[in-house]
Amino acid sequence: MGQNKKTAITPTRMEDYPEWYQQVVKASDMAENSPVRGCMVIKPWGYSLWERMVAVLDGMFKKTGVKNAYFPLFIPLSFLEKEAEHVDGFAKECAVVTHHRLEAGPGGGLVPAGPLTEPLIVRPTSETIIGDSFSRWVTSYRDLPLLINQWANVVRWEMRTRTFLRTSEFLWQEGHTAHATAEEALERTRIMLDIYADFVENWLAVPVIRGVKTPSERFPGAVETFCIEAMMQDRKALQAGTSHFLGQNFAKASDIRFQGSDGVESFAWTTSWGASTRMVGGLIMTHGDDDGVIMPPKVAPAHVVLLPVFPKNADPEAILAYTRETADLLRLENYGGRPLEVEIDSRDMPGRNWDWIKKGVPLRLEMGPRDMAEDAVFMFRRDTGERCAVKRADLAKVVTETLDAIQKNLYDRALAFQKTHTCNMDDKAVFYDFFTAKNPEKPEIHGGFAMAHWCGDGACEEAIKKDLSVTIRCIPLDAPKEEGGCIFCGEKSMGRVVFSKSY
């Protein structure tokens, strides 16, 4: 869009990226803050996107043999304590239920009553409570592998929250599997990582780097944490899904044992993997522009909105009939595994068009008497702003092809952005500059993913974090072996890792 054009969102991304994000969430009507500290309300437009994400991911999981189940919201305190690293990681920020009743207090208002003998934690993640079930479900090698997923809400008492990205309550899925061998568990960990990457790249149109976390960034209690990392438009990283190889740590904590075909009893090998409403935030931050959200067509709550225009002296009923006819025609088509979702907005009021731009509907079709005369509609493309008249005879074909083009364009430009802002770096001063100095002449060289060598010492990682608020996002899985010197201490390293600021 032209430089002088007024944008729908104030401030723009360049002016204030964090505030732009909050304004886009608001303007697109996807979510709002709730009066409950750190908890969001997901509004219909945002929830509809999440429903679509759930449906696609759920189908992908089930194709690999995963079955859904549901486990309690509450975890007894003693369960959380079973795994030492795990409790350290999650005890800091959790909602604690201590009472099961309210009573009239001395001041007249209600006060908590009925104290529980053991406090309950609102699940921040469910390894320990699901492990308890697994310990009953698994007795023989014939019960393995056990491949379970749950869609649920979880709570982590965050101090600083941001809609979708970091909220005290969020929606997610958490998969939990148990296996007879370490190899099989590791394979499952990788299968799920690949599903996340496939989903995020091919459905959300967000390119990612697959990698493994350093020990300091691992899930508390995991042996290895795999992740996918995406670059947002402020060049910070967003972790969009994680898959953990838990070794036998949680099997030992929860007593998940099985008798092998040889009669020997062993602890199972387990995994867990999760993705959350955070992906919604990642989608907005990857594709959004200064006019609002841009929905990737394959997960868009609506693909097309029809906007009848009513000039004076025109017959509104005829225009409405034409609009409904066009909607019916489009609804016969399929896109991304479901019928085209078509909205009609016949409100004749100013700002109508902008509402849909801000919401990010991929295509808008205007139609009035002049279009009717041509048996056509006027099509506007959200991602590029292109517009053209389309004959109704060609409409279904043009719409589905253009949706494909939008899906591809969103991915391609996000990938180009990521590549532009990913640089190999071998000089410590340049590295520090990359993350600190703002160069107004060349803003594009400020920040992003620095591919740099790391010796493997947590102390170097910690020092960089302290100096720059930059962490190792991951050790990429496809990184070539390459000898080099640690960006911090110069000691020998065998490959580059991804350094970045992050959400």
Add this chain to the structure above:
Amino acid sequence: MGQNKKTAITPTRMEDYPEWYQQVVKASDMAENSPVRGCMVIKPWGYSLWERMVAVLDGMFKKTGVKNAYFPLFIPLSFLEKEAEHVDGFAKECAVVTHHRLEAGPGGGLVPAGPLTEPLIVRPTSETIIGDSFSRWVTSYRDLPLLINQWANVVRWEMRTRTFLRTSEFLWQEGHTAHATAEEALERTRIMLDIYADFVENWLAVPVIRGVKTPSERFPGAVETFCIEAMMQDRKALQAGTSHFLGQNFAKASDIRFQGSDGVESFAWTTSWGASTRMVGGLIMTHGDDDGVIMPPKVAPAHVVLLPVFPKNADPEAILAYTRETADLLRLENYGGRPLEVEIDSRDMPGRNWDWIKKGVPLRLEMGPRDMAEDAVFMFRRDTGERCAVKRADLAKVVTETLDAIQKNLYDRALAFQKTHTCNMDDKAVFYDFFTAKNPEKPEIHGGFAMAHWCGDGACEEAIKKDLSVTIRCIPLDAPKEEGGCIFCGEKSMGRVVFSKSY
């Protein structure tokens, strides 16, 4: 099944209905108790049924314009207190979050820390927290009607729990709508009641009576509560869905106001309506027999299970290939709006057949070398025990037709049972006898739905409840006007109501 036949479930329904229920839940592998008091674990077979129920109901809601959203798990105590009757109804049994951290205690273990300034209630229902959002979303008559639903977990701290029927945490949907007029809100209340009745009767094959609750049985804060009531095989009633007309009570409590087209500001009229995992319990108790669950085909997690048999000297690979071929053939068919769900169980072990009987799969197809020679399979029907050979050329047709027959049979026999045990009653002694005296000669006249006159006085209702643990389940919507005398006091009444024991 024959009288002397050993049953899969001990005890039988006649011997001990409540214990039969618990054993069926266990034997069918649908759910288990969790170590968290009153909370259940829904296992894959049970959850898969729930997923199917969610998908169908959700589609029905959306067809009437309802949109899904998501609201916070936690409700500030002050919100709950906004509606006087509402807080009285729900403050007695709720999980109270009082802290947001755990710290090492003096004894070494973790103790709650970070006390909250205002306790949070884990939602027992969301009128007040959703009302808060509605107060922001509604400003003009143009914003109405607002039709919102959420699928969520809720918590009510129950003292006596039973899997699916009454658990501290359960899954449900709660719809919340706001309207410009009382008439429109009442109409919506009825639309949703009809959807519940349609779903429960035509999908779960459970016949229901639609009615309205007496004041004492209303949802706390509602002006009118509509419900559907089903009869279980122990002749007790189960409430399977409720739809509440809330008048302006919650709009006033939450300050949901709108400006009418005439410029005048008014409070909105609201409704709420819910159905829960309780329906799963109702399904089991309606259709189950002494061999386990019987799944109504339209919601069954699997329609058909294929059971290859491997006699000695037969080629197992050929039998397996034949089985897979049969599965592929069936999976091309649709039933109840989705492809036929076909399971293959090729475990060659005793009890395999019974596992599927207990789980309630509508049809079992056995196939071995002799069936292969005839290009046929041997089909077993779960509801009637009927069995016959079916040529594979006819299989798809026979399977879908038989599934229809099963769906119909389950409904018809449940309806016949309900009708048999529903009696008009005008004599107080007979009425008391109906609910107390066990007549071994005529057990069928003991208990059930007593259709009796009631004067409308809560004191009569209360006295009957005290004497018999029998309540008025509903005032049926389709009851004919009929003058009579109250079954308790003899005062004038204009129609019969449904008295019954209940879950």
